[in-house]
Amino acid sequence: MASSRTRSGVLGALAVLAFVSCAKRETDSSAAGSEQKAAQPVSSEAAVISIDGSSTVFPITEAVAEEFRVHNPAKVTIGVSGTGGGFKKFCGGETAISGASRPIKPTEVQLCKDKGIEYVELPVAYDGIAVVVNGANDWANSMTVAELKALFRPEAQNEVKRWSQVRTGWPDQEIHLFGAGVDSGTYDYFTAAIVGTEHASRGDFTSSEDDNVLVQGVAMDKLALGFFGYAYYKENAAKLRVVGIDDEKDDNGKGPITPSPSSVIDGSYSPLSRPIFIYLSRAALERSEVDTFARFYIEHAPTLVGEVGYISLPPRAYELALRRLSSRVVGSVFGGSGSRVGVSVEALLAAE
Numbered sequence: 001m002a003s004s005r006t007r008s009g010v011l012g013a014l015a016v017l018a019f020v021s022c023a024k025r026e027t028d029s030s031a032a033g034s035e036q037k038a039a040q041p042v043s044s045e046a047a048v049i050s051i052d053g054s055s056t057v058f059p060i061t062e063a064v065a066e067e068f069r070v071h072n073p074a075k076v077t078i079g080v081s082g083t084g085g086g087f088k089k090f091c092g093g094e095t096a097i098s099g100a101s102r103p104i105k106p107t108e109v110q111l112c113k114d115k116g117i118e119y120v121e122l123p124v125a126y127d128g129i130a131v132v133v134n135g136a137n138d139w140a141n142s143m144t145v146a147e148l149k150a151l152f153r154p155e156a157q158n159e160v161k162r163w164s165q166v167r168t169g170w171p172d173q174e175i176h177l178f179g180a181g182v183d184s185g186t187y188d189y190f191t192a193a194i195v196g197t198e199h200a201s202r203g204d205f206t207s208s209e210d211d212n213v214l215v216q217g218v219a220m221d222k223l224a225l226g227f228f229g230y231a232y233y234k235e236n237a238a239k240l241r242v243v244g245i246d247d248e249k250d251d252n253g254k255g256p257i258t259p260s261p262s263s264v265i266d267g268s269y270s271p272l273s274r275p276i277f278i279y280l281s282r283a284a285l286e287r288s289e290v291d292t293f294a295r296f297y298i299e300h301a302p303t304l305v306g307e308v309g310y311i312s313l314p315p316r317a318y319e320l321a322l323r324r325l326s327s328r329v330v331g332s333v334f335g336g337s338g339s340r341v342g343v344s345v346e347a348l349l350a351a352e
Contacts, residue, residue, distance in 0.1 A: 049293055050095045052079035053086025054185055055211045056229035057099030057276050059308040060124060064297045067304065071296070074289040082209035083185030084108075087279075091117050096284035097294070100277045101127065101185030101229070105198075105338030118282040121332045122294070122321045123349070124301050126311040128259030129190055129272040130233035131243040136222045139163070139170050142244035142256030145271065148194045151177075151225075157202035163223070177205035178217040178226030184209050185276075185339075190227055192339040193271040215240070230259050231309030247271060261311045271341045275313070282328055298322050313346065320349035 051061055058080050065076040081089065083100045090098035091112040104112075104121065112119060131148070133140050140163070147166055150156060163170040180186035182199070187207070192198040206217055211228040218224040219239040233242055244256030253268030263269035278297065284290045298321050305312045313321075333349055334340055 047074050047289065049074055049076045049097065049290055050079075051076065051097040051099065052081050052089050052095045053097075053099035053279075054083045054101040054276065055080045055209055056083075056101040056127060056184075056186055056231075057124065057278065059231055060276075060301065060305055060310060061097075061099055061278070061297075063304040063308050064293075064300060067300060068293055068296050072289060072292060074293065076293070080210065082181055082183035083188070084183035085209065087111070090119070090279060090281065091115050093117060093281075096281050096287075096290050098279045100279055102189045102274065102339045103277065103334035104279065104332050104336055105188070106336055109332075109336040118330045120280045120282060120285065120325060120328060120330060121334075122278050122280065122298060122325060123275045123313060123317060124278055124297065124321075125276050125305040126264050126313060127274055127276050128230045128264040128269045128311070129186060129193075129227055129274070130230050130259050131225070131227050131245060131272075132218055132233055132240045133225050133243055134218055134220075134222045135239050135241050137241060140225065140243055142246060143167075144246045144248055144256075145194060146248070148245070149196070151175075152179075152191070152201045152205075153195050154200055154202055157204050160202075174223055176217075176221050176224045177202075178214045178224055179205050179207055180211075180214070180228060181207040181209040186211075186227070186229060189274050189339045189341075190272070193341045198339050230264070230311070233259070234309040245269070245272060264311050265314075274339075274341075276310075280325075282330060285325075285328065294325055295322070298325065317346040317349060320346070324349065 058078065061078055065078060068076065083102060086098040086100065087104065087108040089095045091108060092115060131143065151160055151166055160166065161174060162172055163175045164172040166175065180190065188198050191201050195201055208214055211232040214226045214228045215232055215236050218226040219236065233240060242258050244258045246256040247270045249270070252270050257263050257269050259269045259272070264273040267273060280294055285294065298318055302312045302315065302318060
């Protein structure tokens with residue numbers, strides 16, 4: 001991430017390595033004494049914008065909130081419960097906005113419906129899930145999708161435990177796995193793309209909804225392999241090494257490919273490229289400060305997304321997202337079906 005402004009929230013309070021079910025951070029984005037005129041005045045009762053959800057989306061939301069406070073006195077609180085944990089709060093009416101690293105899925109659609117929560121889905125960036133190893137690992141330069149599937153599928157639990165079982169010639173040493181927690185949209189998307197079934201994998205790996213825990217786990221263990229959002233790899237590239245992924249489909253790029261802005265945008269980093277989102281409560285959007293923040297988010301995302309290490313959507317996608325926001329289009333362009341691999345968010349928005 002290019003800005004020290006965003007690092008304080010992302011890199012604060014690294015947790016002890018363990019299974020972590022929920023990582024919670026609050027960032028206070030209240031502003032006082034701004035010389036600039038707020039978009040609209042807000043009352044004291046309606047001056048808090050509550051956000052929770054994906055740790056992948058968190059760096060973007062934090063950067064937006066820090067810029068927003070220069071223009072508006074509203075207070076923004078940001079929690080990090082993972083995509084699934086964030087949707088539970090959002091559909092329960094506890095938050096105005098939820099960050100998500102995959103589209104909303106059927107159980108969450110039903111939960112929101114049961115609670116009377118209508119939502120507007122807005123894509124904010126592209127991400128490429130990075131598969132990483134320790135910097136001292138000098139053998140795993142690339143892996144195929146088939147090898148990743150053999151390593152992470154449910155049947156691998158207590159069976160595939162050594163590097164030599166993944167590929168002949170790799171060390172006959174234990175492999176220590178780290179990955180997104182089960183409340184994380186990154187976990188859902190990774191399992192859908194690699195294993196073939198969303199939310200299906202071996203369970204004997206160190207998991208967390210806080211990507212910083214995963215970064216530290218891999219950085220401290222020569223025998224480790226993990227997966228998490230691209231921005232967290234970029235921030236820690238000096239102590240991690242990214243693994244090239246080969247989907248063995250030459251029509252979209254031959255051989256192993258690493259995540260980068262170009263490989264994510266052109267789809268050659270397949271199947272681990274994906275859009276990431278914010279979801280806004282339609283009722284909360286009736287509050288002037290929430291509507292103003294949402295517009296500010298989409299208008300400034302093209303710049304801030306790159307500053308924190310993610311990949312901007314095409315300009316047309318942001319234009320369509322603003323139109324969706326202005327028209328209060330309720331629901332998901334993905335049909336509420338959850339993770340979908342290899343789709344163009346711009347094409348889905350344009351077809352709406």
